[in-house]
Amino acid sequence: MKSTWFKDSVIYQIYPMSFQDSNHDGIGDLNGIRQRLPYLKNLGVDVLWLNPIYKSPNVDNGYDIADYESINPDYGTMEDFDNLLSDIHENGMKLLMDLVVNHTSDQHKWFQESKKSKDNPYSDFYVWRDPVDGHEPNNWGSYFSGPAWTYVPERGQYYLHLFAKEQPDLNWENPVVRQHVYDLMKFWLDKGVDGFRMDVINLISKPEGLPDAPMPEGGEYGNVEPLVADGPRLNEFLQEMNREVLSKYDIMTVGEMPGSTPEDATQYTNLDGTELNMVFQFQHVNLSPNPDARLGKYIDSKIKLPELKQALSRWEEDLDGKGWNSLYWNNHDQPRAVSRFATDDPKYRVRAAKMLGTTLHFMQGTPFVYEGEEIGMTNNHFTKLSEYEDLEVKNLYKQAVEDEKIIKPELFMKYVADRSRDNARTPMQWDDGKNAGFTDSEPWYRLNPNYPEINVKQAVDDKDSVYYYYQKLIKLRHESELIRYGNYELLDPTDDEVFAYKRHYNGQTLLVISNFTDKEVSRDYGQDAADELLISNYEDKSENLRPYETRAYLFK
Secondary structure (H helix, E strand, C coil): CCCCHHHHCCEEEECHHHCCCCCCCCCCCHHHHHHCHHHHHHHCCCEEEECCCEECCCCCCCCCCCEEEEECCCCCCHHHHHHHHHHHHHCCCEEEEEECCCECCCCCHHHHHHCCCCCCCCCCCECEECCECCECCCCEECCCCCECEEEECCCCEEEECCCCCCCCEECCCCHHHHHHHHHHHHHHHHHCCCEEEECCHHHCCCCCCCCCCCCCCCCCCECCHHHHCCCCCHHHHHHHHHHHCHHHCCCEEEEECCCCCHHHHHHHCCCCCCCCCEEECCCCCCCCCCCCHHHCCCCCCCCCHHHHHHHHHHHHHHHCCCCCEEECCCCCCCCCHHHHHHCCCHHHHHHHHHHHHHHHHCCCCEEEEECCHHHCCCCCCCCCHHHCCCHHHHHHHHHHHHHCCCCCHHHHHHHHHHHCHHHHCCCCCCCCCHHHHCCCCCCCCCCCCCCCCCCHHHHHHCCCCHHHHHHHHHHHHHHCHHHHHCEEEEECCCCCCEEEEEEEECCEEEEEEEECCCCCECCCCCHHHCCEEEEECCCCCCCCECCCCEEEEEEC
16 A cells, blocks of 8 residues: 655654653653643644564663563553554554564563574574684674674574674574564554554665674774675565565555665665655764774764765755655664754754754655654763663773773763763653653653753743744645655755755745854845745844854745
């Protein structure tokens, strides 16, 4: 069933454990989300995407699934889920589930059986290999540091885990595994969910022979991404998934695809609808990595605006008329948008958050809003290792600071304070009361201390807040085919202060101008001849662009 409603939608991402606690245990839950549906409906979003809510030991915050057809008791029951889904639909919104099928938890019954021996029905559900000269089968490193292989004495073999050792990779070469995945997808779709965000879905097809990966200079393990991303059978697997499941429902799909290029994405998101609707690409969020590849993304340098423009524009231009784009600044795996892409200066926070919203929401593609982005939440700026919850940070600290001693602890902590995933995982800031209205007991994770100033209550009471600005952006998008479907033209690619672009559709033109600096600058794009100023983050007019000023003009 081919559908295009995803192109007209704005999606709001909820990190369930940090959204709203309803049963006083300090952990967000499904009934907490139900309580906040009026707020989300008022914002104007169309689709809610939930991070994993399945039964899980929570080694990687729910991305290690022990049972795909059970709800994590911390979040409630299946009855709570059914009620939530019903309420979402009654409020005119849709629900997107997180599908995590590159790997399972090592507590999943499939793995528990698989590791027992080489001759049981689940033996071939995972990627097992014999030792080579008494060690791992190849040099692959895990995304979470250390080797991507763990030895199991019962089988006398190693299993592959591209992530934590508690997240063994499924063997997609096995058609029985694929059928089980399709069955669990149907389980949720038959309940009425409206689609899936698919976790690292482009890693499911491993390269034949599992050859060694390129080694970073001075590194102990190979960098797997160039080898495992977009593997040889990926298109085949996605087409089979589409035939068996996706095409039979009126749903939307977005595939998380680290390392993918626009050329790859035009295959996965082709307009024939034979695979997925869109992909999450990483080019813009992977900018300005550490020059030392062993430290990956961790550094505190600011992004260069021409590089950001080039990254976003490449996807806009290359997918136009061939595929479909997803638009996002941040999510549960990325630091807070305003801190990362604009400023941490409280004086400019509101203007900068609105500027980023305008820049993104007026591009071609489906915008994703991450919880708290619509009120301009910021990075937490943790200072001690003990304040981090993220497995990725803890593992890299052990490897880079303690074992290999390639970086001093103080500098490492400075870098992770800027880029850690935990910045996005602090509880939602609802009001200025106890625990920001997230819970009335001890929260599962520390709140950002700025919640008395930055919270939903304050935003809803202030007509000039980021919240109402996002509400207007979403409304403008819903009302305008030019904003939803127009093609894209980047202006002045080398300008390192201003991001300006045009959109064209049916004889109309949209001009978007955003000042990414804290300085006043002057630019002339012929905006004086525009028919209408659609939106701006300053109330009064000015000839020059003031700090973090953004404007969108319509030419009829």
